[in-house]
Amino acid sequence: MSQRGLLGQGCVSVLVVVVAALGARPALAADHYVRAGASGNGADWTNALPSLPPTLVRGDTYFVAAGSYGAYAFNTPGSATITIKRATASDHGTGAGWQAAYGTGVASFTGISIEASNLVFDGQTGGGPGSWKTGHGFEIYDSSAGSGGSALVSLAAGVGNVTLRHLHAHATLDTKTAGVKGTLGGNHHIAVSYCYFHTLFGVHFHMNGWTDSLIEYSYFAENKSTAEWHSEGISYIGTVADLTIRYNIWYDIEGTAIFAGVNNGLAKRWKIYGNLLSLADCPPIAVYHGGTNLNGMEDLAFHNNTITRISASQGGIYIEAGSGNQAKNNIWFTNRSNTLAIAGDHDYNWFGDNLRIDGCSPPCDLDPAALAAEAHAEHGTASPFVAWDGVTDPASADHHLKAPTMAGASLAAEFSKDMFGNTRGADGVWDRGAVEYGPLAPQPDASALQDGGASREAGSPGDGAGKQDGALSRDGKPVSDRAGEGGRAASDGCSCSVPVREGSPAGLLALFLLVGLALGLRARGP
Numbered sequence: 001m002s003q004r005g006l007l008g009q010g011c012v013s014v015l016v017v018v019v020a021a022l023g024a025r026p027a028l029a030a031d032h033y034v035r036a037g038a039s040g041n042g043a044d045w046t047n048a049l050p051s052l053p054p055t056l057v058r059g060d061t062y063f064v065a066a067g068s069y070g071a072y073a074f075n076t077p078g079s080a081t082i083t084i085k086r087a088t089a090s091d092h093g094t095g096a097g098w099q100a101a102y103g104t105g106v107a108s109f110t111g112i113s114i115e116a117s118n119l120v121f122d123g124q125t126g127g128g129p130g131s132w133k134t135g136h137g138f139e140i141y142d143s144s145a146g147s148g149g150s151a152l153v154s155l156a157a158g159v160g161n162v163t164l165r166h167l168h169a170h171a172t173l174d175t176k177t178a179g180v181k182g183t184l185g186g187n188h189h190i191a192v193s194y195c196y197f198h199t200l201f202g203v204h205f206h207m208n209g210w211t212d213s214l215i216e217y218s219y220f221a222e223n224k225s226t227a228e229w230h231s232e233g234i235s236y237i238g239t240v241a242d243l244t245i246r247y248n249i250w251y252d253i254e255g256t257a258i259f260a261g262v263n264n265g266l267a268k269r270w271k272i273y274g275n276l277l278s279l280a281d282c283p284p285i286a287v288y289h290g291g292t293n294l295n296g297m298e299d300l301a302f303h304n305n306t307i308t309r310i311s312a313s314q315g316g317i318y319i320e321a322g323s324g325n326q327a328k329n330n331i332w333f334t335n336r337s338n339t340l341a342i343a344g345d346h347d348y349n350w351f352g353d354n355l356r357i358d359g360c361s362p363p364c365d366l367d368p369a370a371l372a373a374e375a376h377a378e379h380g381t382a383s384p385f386v387a388w389d390g391v392t393d394p395a396s397a398d399h400h401l402k403a404p405t406m407a408g409a410s411l412a413a414e415f416s417k418d419m420f421g422n423t424r425g426a427d428g429v430w431d432r433g434a435v436e437y438g439p440l441a442p443q444p445d446a447s448a449l450q451d452g453g454a455s456r457e458a459g460s461p462g463d464g465a466g467k468q469d470g471a472l473s474r475d476g477k478p479v480s481d482r483a484g485e486g487g488r489a490a491s492d493g494c495s496c497s498v499p500v501r502e503g504s505p506a507g508l509l510a511l512f513l514l515v516g517l518a519l520g521l522r523a524r525g526p
C-alpha cells in the first residue's frame with residue numbers, strides 16, 4: 001500500500017473516532033422535564049411529565065421541579081450516564097412554560113433505589129461550608145415504619161459511577177433505616193457531595209466491598225444505636241478500598257464508632273482528612289479483631305481532622321489489626337474519653353483539654369500521655385478556634401484558627417487543601433486541624449440554630465456543660481468499655497452515598513488530541 005493510502009486510511013479512522021467522540025457529548029443528548037401535577041410528555045415545562053418515567057433515556061438529562069415524587073427505582077439498562085437535576089432559576093433547560101416557582105423549594109422523594117450504574121442525582125443547591133443543613137435541592141424523607149433492611153438510598157450489587165449531590169436525606173429515630181446502603185458487593189465510584197444525612201435509626205453508610213468512592217462537603221448527624229440495632233457513621237464489611245472522606249462534619253454520632261469495621265471488614269487505603277468530628281459516644285475509628293469481629297484497617301491516612309467532644313472508652317483511633325496506618329496534624333480538644341491512644345504511625349497532633357472523667361475524681365488529664373507518645377506533638381492550653389463555645393454544633397461555630405499552630409507535617413499534595421479551599425502551608429506553616437489558619441471567609445451556618453440541630457445537646461450553648469459532663473455519653477449512659485462490642489450482622493445494616501466519574505475532562509482531552517492528530521495528518525498530506 002502506498003504511503004498516501006496509509007495516510008488516507010488513517011484520516012478516515014481518526015475522523016470516525018472524532019465523530020464517535022462528538023456523538024458521545026452530552027450536548028447532543030435530550031432534556032426532559034418533570035413537574036408534580038403536570039400531565040404531559042416531558043417536552044417542556046408546560047408539557048412536563050408528572051414524575052420520572054419508569055424507563056429513562058440513557059445519556060439524557062431530566063430536570064425536576066419542586067414537588068413531591070414518592071419513591072423511585074433507577075433501573076434503566078445501558079451505559080450512558082443519566083442525569084437527574086433539580087431545576088433552578090439558572091439551570092432548567094428550556095424556558096418554554098418555565099415559572100419561577102418550579103425552581104424554589106425542594107423536590108422530595110421518599111426513597112431511591114439505584115439498580116443500574118452511571119447516574120447523577122444532583123439537587124444543584126445547598127450543602128457544604130456555610131450552608132451545611134440548608135438549601136438542598138433534593139430531599140429524601142422516609143417517615144414510614146422500617147423493617148430494618150431499608151435505606152433512603154439503596155445500591156444494588158455491582159452498581160457504580162453514581163453521584164449524589166446536594167441531597168438532604170432523613171428518616172425518624174423510630175424507624176430502622178440506613179442512609180446509603182450498598183451491602184451486596186461490587187459498588188464502585190460512588191460519590192456523595194454536599195449532602196446532609198441525619199435522624200436515622202441506623203448507619204449513615206453501610207458498605208460492603210466498595211471501591212474508589214468519595215464522601216465530601218457533607219454533614220452527617222444524629223443516628224441512633226441500640227444494643228439490638230447497632231449503628232455507626234460508616235459500617236464496612238468485606239474489603240472497602242480507596243475511600244476518601246474529606247471536608248465533612250460528623251456530629252452527634254453514636255454506636256460502635258464513627259467509622260467501624262463490622263464482622264469481617266477490611267478498610268484499605270482510606271483517606272480521612274479535613275473533617276470536623278464532634279460529639280460522639282464512640283471512637284472516631286474502631287477496628288476490632290477478635291472473636292467474631294475479624295476486622296482490619298490498612299494504610300489509613302487520618303490527617304488534619306479536628307476531633308472534639310468524644311466520650312468513649314477508646315477515644316482515639318482504635319485499630320486491633322492492620323499496618324501502614326497514619327494519623328498526623330489532627331487537633332484533639334475537649335474529649336472526655338477513658339483513653340486517647342492513637343494506633344499506627346502518629347505524630348504532629350495537637351492535644352488540649354482532654355480529660356478522663358470515668359473513674360477519675362478529680363478528672364485525669366489525658367494530654368500528658370498523648371504528648372509523650374509523639375515527637376512533635378503540640379499542647380494547647382486554650383481553645384484554638386475563632387468561635388466555638390465548647391458545645392455547639394460545628395455547623396454553627398467557626399473552627400478557623402485564632403493563630404497558626406506549630407508547624408505540622410507537610411503531607412502529600414492531595415491533603416493540601418482545607419474545606420474552604422485554603423492551601424495548607426502556603427504561609428510557610430502547614431497548620432494542624434481541619435481548617436488552615438488564614439482568611440476567615442465562609443462562616444457559620446446561621447440556619448443551624450433554627451433547625452433544631454442542637455436540640456439533643458445535654459447542655460445549652462454557653463453553659464460549659466460540654467467541658468464537664470464527659471462522664472456520660474449523649475444519652476446519659478455511662479461510658480463503659482466497649483472493646484467487646486460487635487456491630488450488626490452482615491445481613492443487616494445501612495449505607496448512603498453518591499457515585500462519580502463523568503469522564504468529561506479526559507474525553508475532551510482525547511477529542512483535542514484526535515483533532516490535532518487529524519489536522520497534523522492532513523497538513524502532511526499531498
Ligand SMILES: [Ca+2]
Nearest residue numbers: 425427429431
Ligand atoms: Ca498556615
